[in-house]
Amino acid sequence: MLETSADVVSVGAGLLAVGYVIYEIDRRQRKLHDIWDTLGAHDEERTEYLEGLVASGELVPYTGGALP
Amino acid sequence: MPTSNAQSESSRRPPRRQKTQADAPGVVAASPVPNGDATVADELPRFRIFIVDSGWNSAARQVLHDNFHLLRDLQRETPIYLLGRERSIDLLRRYPALVGKDPIIRVHSEVLRKHRPPGFHGFRLHLGLLKEHDHALSALQKFVRFIGVHRDSRDLEMDMRKKLRLEGLQGAFEIIAHGDAHGVSI
Numbered sequence: 001m002l003e004t005s006a007d008v009v010s011v012g013a014g015l016l017a018v019g020y021v022i023y024e025i026d027r028r029q030r031k032l033h034d035i036w037d038t039l040g041a042h043d044e045e046r047t048e049y050l051e052g053l054v055a056s057g058e059l060v061p062y063t064g065g066a067l068p
Numbered sequence: 069m070p071t072s073n074a075q076s077e078s079s080r081r082p083p084r085r086q087k088t089q090a091d092a093p094g095v096v097a098a099s100p101v102p103n104g105d106a107t108v109a110d111e112l113p114r115f116r117i118f119i120v121d122s123g124w125n126s127a128a129r130q131v132l133h134d135n136f137h138l139l140r141d142l143q144r145e146t147p148i149y150l151l152g153r154e155r156s157i158d159l160l161r162r163y164p165a166l167v168g169k170d171p172i173i174r175v176h177s178e179v180l181r182k183h184r185p186p187g188f189h190g191f192r193l194h195l196g197l198l199k200e201h202d203h204a205l206s207a208l209q210k211f212v213r214f215i216g217v218h219r220d221s222r223d224l225e226m227d228m229r230k231k232l233r234l235e236g237l238q239g240a241f242e243i244i245a246h247g248d249a250h251g252v253s254i
Binding site for chain 2: 025028029031032033034035036037038039043045046047049050051053054059060061062
């Protein structure tokens with residue numbers, strides 16, 4: 001039980017620390033997925049757009065030379 | 069120009085590769101050497117890399133340009149499609165949520181597992197979100213390593229998810245062990 005103010009402070013600090021770790025892990029996971037991710041349903045339209053450019057011959061593989 | 073057969077292929081979405089020997093485990097898809105007799109479907113390799121770069125003056129763009137030829141040499145069997153500035157801007161105007169995330173590198177891959185829906189799958193790297201030169205270079209190296217190591221993977225997306233989970237766990241341990249809360253390692 002919390003009998004002294006020191007106990008209350010200790011438990012509060014512990015809860016804050018745990019909360020911070022959870023928050024930080026979640027933040028890093030989100031950042032990681034912002035940078036890297038698999039192509040999901042939300043990417044389908046973009047995928048089709050790019051594949052359409054290739055299929056139509058508008059986009060061809062890079063074969064050398066200066067970068068655009 | 070695509071052949072008439074290829075045009076009929078392109079009318080279906082996404083285009084499917086015909087079964088070839090390259091579908092066998094351990095066999096790497098052939099390089100897409102132009103061949104007047106072959107259809108586009110015959111030439112489709114396992115992976116295709118698309119690079120979207122509208123031209124922001126950023127460390128990530130510098131890293132990509134400085135190392136592009138190495139990337140290409142390491143992925144000779146994979147066609148790389150550079151969208152160029154104008155087409156990249158067109159894409160960003162179409163999908164404004166992507167502004168500031170380019171250079172974007174997308175890998176389109178066919179999934180060989182039967183229970184997955186057919187068509188193109190893959191993953192993408194928003195290199196432009198990495199503001200530090202070293203982080204961008206590290207991410208580019210990890211990208212090249214990942215598709216090199218998983219070239220014969222039957223499900224690239226599943227491998228990527230595993231990798232992300234592993235990186236997430238490592239990040240959690242880093243936070244707990246060192247209190248390092250500022251960087252994202254991958």
